[in-house]
Amino acid sequence: MANGEDWQRVIALNEVPNGGLRCLERGAVRLLICRVHDEAYAVINRCPHLGLDLDQAAMYEHELVCPHHNACFDIRSGKPTSGPSVFPLGGYPCRVLDGEVEVDFANPDSTMDRHMRAVNAAKR
Amino acid sequence: MNKPYDFKTGYQVYPDNSSGELGKKAPYVDHGTERPDPKRYYSKEEADLEWHMLWKKVWIFAGVAQDAGDVGSYFKLDFGKESFIIVRSAVDRVQAFYNVCPHRGNRLVHNDFGRLSKNFQCTFHGWKFNLDGTLNEIHDAHTFRKEVIADVEGLVEVKCEIWKGMVFINMDPNPEPLLDYLGVLPEHVANYPLEKMRVMKDIEWHWDANWKTAIEAFVEFYHADATHPEVIPFSSTTETQYDLYDKGISRMIITFGASGPKNPDRNAIPPGMEGMIALYRGNPEDYKHLKGYEYNKAMIDTRKKWAQRNGWEAELAKLTDDQLTDDWNYHVFPTITLNIFADSMLIQTFRPHATDPCKSVYQVFTMCLPLKDPLQHSFDINSYGPEGLGPQGWDGSVRPKRIYAKELVELGSVLSQDAINVPLVQQGIQSDVFKGSRLGESENRVRHYLAEIDRYLGRR
Numbered sequence: 205m206a207n208g209e210d211w212q213r214v215i216a217l218n219e220v221p222n223g224g225l226r227c228l229e230r231g232a233v234r235l236l237i238c239r240v241h242d243e244a245y246a247v248i249n250r251c252p253h254l255g256l257d258l259d260q261a262a263m264y265e266h267e268l269v270c271p272h273h274n275a276c277f278d279i280r281s282g283k284p285t286s287g288p289s290v291f292p293l294g295g296y297p298c299r300v301l302d303g304e305v306e307v308d309f310a311n312p313d314s315t316m317d318r319h320m321r322a323v324n325a326a327k328r
Numbered sequence: 329m330n331k332p333y334d335f336k337t338g339y340q341v342y343p344d345n346s347s348g349e350l351g352k353k354a355p356y357v358d359h360g361t362e363r364p365d366p367k368r369y370y371s372k373e374e375a376d377l378e379w380h381m382l383w384k385k386v387w388i389f390a391g392v393a394q395d396a397g398d399v400g401s402y403f404k405l406d407f408g409k410e411s412f413i414i415v416r417s418a419v420d421r422v423q424a425f426y427n428v429c430p431h432r433g434n435r436l437v438h439n440d441f442g443r444l445s446k447n448f449q450c451t452f453h454g455w456k457f458n459l460d461g462t463l464n465e466i467h468d469a470h471t472f473r474k475e476v477i478a479d480v481e482g483l484v485e486v487k488c489e490i491w492k493g494m495v496f497i498n499m500d501p502n503p504e505p506l507l508d509y510l511g512v513l514p515e516h517v518a519n520y521p522l523e524k525m526r527v528m529k530d531i532e533w534h535w536d537a538n539w540k541t542a543i544e545a546f547v548e549f550y551h552a553d554a555t556h557p558e559v560i561p562f563s564s565t566t567e568t569q570y571d572l573y574d575k576g577i578s579r580m581i582i583t584f585g586a587s588g589p590k591n592p593d594r595n596a597i598p599p600g601m602e603g604m605i606a607l608y609r610g611n612p613e614d615y616k617h618l619k620g621y622e623y624n625k626a627m628i629d630t631r632k633k634w635a636q637r638n639g640w641e642a643e644l645a646k647l648t649d650d651q652l653t654d655d656w657n658y659h660v661f662p663t664i665t666l667n668i669f670a671d672s673m674l675i676q677t678f679r680p681h682a683t684d685p686c687k688s689v690y691q692v693f694t695m696c697l698p699l700k701d702p703l704q705h706s707f708d709i710n711s712y713g714p715e716g717l718g719p720q721g722w723d724g725s726v727r728p729k730r731i732y733a734k735e736l737v738e739l740g741s742v743l744s745q746d747a748i749n750v751p752l753v754q755q756g757i758q759s760d761v762f763k764g765s766r767l768g769e770s771e772n773r774v775r776h777y778l779a780e781i782d783r784y785l786g787r788r
Contacts, residue, residue: 223726240726241719262401262443265729269442271400273449276439286439288451 210310217244217303225268227259230309235296237305238279240266244305245279246298252284252291252315268293282318292318335769339567341581347648350516351581354571359775363764368778369538369757375685379408382662382784387496387509389664389677390414390488392693394526394727395441396422396495400459403441405497406689409682413437413448414488414495417459424488424497425461430480440730448483457483493523493695494675511575513658519646520668525695526724528672529708531731532691533739533747537754539688540778543678545746545753547659547777549582550770553590555745562598562623564588570772576661576780578773585627585653587620594621601626607717608634609704627653631670637701644670659773661780672696672709686754692743698724710740 212230220226220239227249228235234249236258247268249258253275260271267285269276275289282292294315297308336356345352368374388407391414395403402415404427411427413436427435434452447464448457456464461483469477487498489506491514496506507514535542545551552565559565564583571579585601587594597620602612610630618626631652635644644652647670656668667674673695681687694708699722706718736744756762767774782788 221725222723260400260443260445262441264441264727267729269439271443271445273451274437274439274442274444276442288438 207310209308211299211306211308213304214246214307215305217242217300217305220244220305223263223265225261225263230307233296233309233312235307236261236268237298237307238263238268240279242300244298244300246296246305246307247277247279247282248294248296248312248315250294251275251289252293253287253289282313282315283322291315292322294318338769339564339569341564341567341569341583341654342650347650351648351650353569354573354579357572357772357776359772359779363766364774364778366757366762366764369541369754370686372685375538375680377785378680378781381786382781383408383680384499385503385784386500386662387489387498387503387506389660389675390424390495390497392527392675392695393422393490393493393495393523398443400444400446401441402437402444404437404439406679408680410499411435411437412486412497413483414497415444415459417461421460422488422490422495423459423461424486424495425483426486428484429455430483431455431466436483441727461485492517492520493525509575510660511577512573513577513660516579516658517656517666517668520651520670520673521640521643521697522668522673522695524643525673525697527693527727528696528706528718528722528724529694529710529731530691530728531733531739532689533733535688535690535747535754536686536751537688538685538757539678539680541754541757542688542690542750543659543662543665543777544771544774545750546665546676546678547578547580547657547773548771549580550768551746551749555749556742558600560588560590562586562588562601562604565590566770568770570770572772572776576659576777578659578776580657580773581650582655582657583624583653584655585624586622591620595619597623605630607705607707609637609701610634624653634671634701634704638697638704639700640671640697643697659777661777667709669709672707674709686758692739696722696724698722708740710743715741 214228215237220237222239225236225238236247236249238245251258251270256272262269266279267276268279273288275287276285277293278285282295292315295313297311299306340353342351390405391403396414396416399416402413405412412424413427414424417423427437429436429450434450436448436450454467458464463480463482487503489496549568552559569581587598601623605612605626608630615626628649635641652670658666663677665676675693677691679689696706702721705720706722708716733739736747
């Protein structure tokens with residue numbers, strides 16, 4: 205990776221409710237750690253629709269629904285799946301090692317990075 | 329020598345009264361022998377009549393209360409040309425509204441479900457509505473002349489009631505109470521812990537068939553021998569019990585576990601049943617002494633032990649031994665069937681298409697009791713064998729996303745077998761040479777619900 209890697213432990217997996225999320229802050233980074241069974245995903249706690257926070261978002265398996273205007277995103281890719289947002293939800297690489305959730309803070313995958321990848325993929 | 333078949337008696341699956349009054353065969357209802365007019369399965373006029381005189385009067389299954397669990401949690405129901413939002417507006421209140429913004433008509437909610445922190449907001453011009461449907465804010469209200477917006481109170485509400493974890497709505501402003509509408513059902517299923525089940529699977533499928541063509545494939549078991557031959561070894565297909573009740577409600581009881589009468593050797597343990605015992609973490613070796621015709625006892629014992637390990641002992645103790653194994657299938661007039669088992673339930677819904685009477689929307693919820701035993705697999709009863717296995721220790725906390733199935737295989741093997749038939753039946757019904765179904769007494773639930781529709785349509 206261009207920036208190298210910076211994996212940091214953020215929370216134990218069993219502290220995140222299965223089928224739910226936990227809000228975390230690391231410096232200026234505001235994250236949601238989302239859990240589906242034994243998997244965890246790190247997404248940015250800011251809805252790309254109007255920039256509102258997602259603390260109260262609901263989860264349906266891998267779909268996260270914004271509590272403000274019902275924008276829906278796939279937490280694996282950030283892709284908007286329904287509702288008013290045309291932009292993806294940003295995220296970070298995330299893994300579970302020995303029951304601990306780790307996030308690679310050196311490699312954010314921003315809303316606009318993901319959006320441009322989708323735009324370029326559609327052109328091909 | 330067997331007694332000759334008497335259509336008024338039919339078959340009784342519990343002749344020794346082992347399930348008491350609830351399992352008894354209901355008195356015969358004679359709906360005659362006429363063939364239903366095929367036009368009711370494809371005519372636009374019939375569909376319009378049904379919309380105004382049936383659908384706008386009956387209680388319609390909307391979804392499961394689990395999806396409106398916390399304040400602000402909501403789900404959407406698309407039904408015919410209408411769409412509805414069902415939301416928990418307060419701790420003790422669930423309400424339903426037409427999913428229509430009173431400004432320009434935009435749908436307020438686009439997605440299947442979610443949870444709102446404050447209010448509904450239209451994505452078009454930003455009008456806001458409180459969770460209880462009242463108007464919260466008109467964006468730039470000063471730009472409207474007063475008489476244009478003076479009568480805007482909020483969203484248009486429809487009646488909404490919950491029974492056993494299932495949410496029903498009614499477009500009629502003055503319907504009979506849901507519990508009265510449900511007739512015998514509340515008493516019949518009182519002992520099943522249906523309200524404690526959680527969604528394990530949620531699938532929607534669109535059919536090139538009228539909603540009635542579709543539901544009629546699911547209210548009789550006469551089709552089992554030809555369509556689901558895998559069930560013959562461990563079920564009684566022809567000998568299924570059919571019961572007709574008031575208000576269009578009906579039931580069939582399908583036995584499960586014991587070697588059926590069509591097996592050449594009824595002493596032999598039915599193929600697949602030892603695997604089913606193992607699936608519920610029973611030991612097939614413990615039941616080797618049983619004959620095939622009594623092998624349901626193995627399933628009864630295994631289910632009781634399953635209940636102990638998974639924290640459902642008190643609930644399942646309220647059920648009869650028959651109910652621990654058999655499928656009690658109810659048709660809740662007119663939209664849903666419930667396949668009720670001790671530990672799970674299928675809710676199958678059949679909805680009319682918005683514009684085309686030759687299409688319909690089918691949705692099936694697999695509901696299961698959550699598990700405590702970390703080694704116990706959950707199981708989707710839509711499937712035969714390993715494909716139906718779900719996660720071990722499934723606790724129901726992850727609400728699965730709705731699957732909009734594109735391929736038959738996504739429905740599970742049992743439903744796929746039904747799904748193959750339905751659009752082909754619809755095509756045949758529309759043939760010039762088809763003059764109406766010839767219904768046997770094992771198909772009397774079809775006559776029964778059609779008669780109830782006729783009552784709503786003013787034909788009786």
